[in-house]
Amino acid sequence: MNIFTLLFSAALLSLIAWAIYRSFRNKNVYAVPPAFPEEWRSFLLEKVNFYKALSPSEKLRFEADIQYFFKRVRITGIGLDVKDEDRLLVASSAVIPIFAFPEWEYSDLMEVLLYPDFFSEEFEFKGHNRGISGLVGTGGAIDHVVIFSKPALWMGFDNRTDKQNVGIHEFIHLFDKQDGNLxxxxxxxxxxxxxxxxxxxxxxxxxxxxxxxxxxxxxxxxxxxxxxxxxxxxxxxxxxxxxxxxxxxxxxxxxxxxxxxxxxxxx
Structure with a gap:
């Protein structure tokens, strides 16, 4: 096998691997409605102050950003069923820090995992030493993944006086990481x-x-x-x-x- 055949084979394998990766990353197990449901809009007005403060045209862009996020990123429940309201809070957390950058996206993010409670460094959500409410995965099996405690995610939007929101917090880490360094x-x-x-x-x-x-x-x-x-x-x-x-x-x-x-x- 000559050098040109080797180079062609390597390029072909790389192309196949990239196609598989893109297919896996973009696999969408959630059917995103083509039109933004009115009940979603009402939920955002009730829960997301950032959205509530937007102009009518900006609200439409925020809604489109949420739909795009749903098409790109899987949201998976671990030990729980994921509801539309959960998805909306995850997506809002993602959209808020980058709303002023319409052409930008979390290109390395493939999946968000929702846990039923706070979790440990071993990713256990039962037992002792469970103080983690959110985490950006780095390397190994959790690369390209963000993990949230569902109760903590909701608390970030329910409590509007504590200056804390774990959803926004973790997506700011991804925002920070865009230049290659966290x-x-x-x-x-x-x-x-x-x-x-x-x-x-x-x-x-x-x-x-x-x-x-x-x-x-x-x-x-x-x-x-x-x-x-x-x-x-x-x-x-x-x-x-x-x-x-x-x-x-x-x-x-x-x-x-x-x-x-x-x-x-x-x-």
Whole structure:
């Protein structure tokens, strides 16, 4: 077998493997309605403040983004049946951080798993040491997967005063990861000259957290990637409060996510 035959065979195998991967990734076991159901729209108005604050034309785009997400990403229940309302909260969590980027998608995400409760590092949702509410899979069998505790996912949208939303939190991690690094610096979406000021801001706000002089979630002091995720939750959940208490942080996040939420959302 000569070198050209080997190269052709390798290319053909790669093409077949890619086709299988695409087929598997796009396999949709959920029949997405061609028209957005009115009951879905009512549910979003009740549960998702971000959607509620959008203009009529923006609402239509948000709905289209949800339908597209359903067509691309499987949502699977582990030990539970997944309802349309669960799917809508998962998809809303995904759409919110990237709404200002219409051409962008979570290209590496294949599946979202919903667990019936908080889970452990061994992915057990029964027994002891179950404190995890959400997780972005990295490597191995859980690569291209996001896992949520269903009760925690719902709590993020039910409680509108705690500045926390695990759904948004985990999808901000994927947003951050788009440049290849999960490091709290969303370089793809951040101007180069803004990176150093952002790092200084992380340092000063982390110092405030560690000294007990901040209302930011203490989990944000763990590392830069968790800082971005927890302040991102705050930004999308309570934008006016964030602007009032942390104006410099609010301005930085408005630039990153390309939206000035304090002007439109009621905390």
């Amino acid at each position: 490091d709290g610096i969303p370089a793809v979406f951040m101007e180069y000259q803004a990176v150093l000021p952002w790092l200084h801001l992380i340092k000063s706000k982390t110092d405030e957290i560690l000294s007990g002089k901040s209302d930011l979630n203490s989990y944000g002091a763990l590392n830069k990637e968790e800082f971005l995720a927890i302040v991102g939750e705050y930004f999308f959940e309570r934008p006016r409060l964030l602007q009032k208490k942390h104006p410099e942080l609010y301005e930085a996040l408005s630039s990153v996510f390309k939206t000035d939420l304090a002007k439109r959302m009621n905390d």
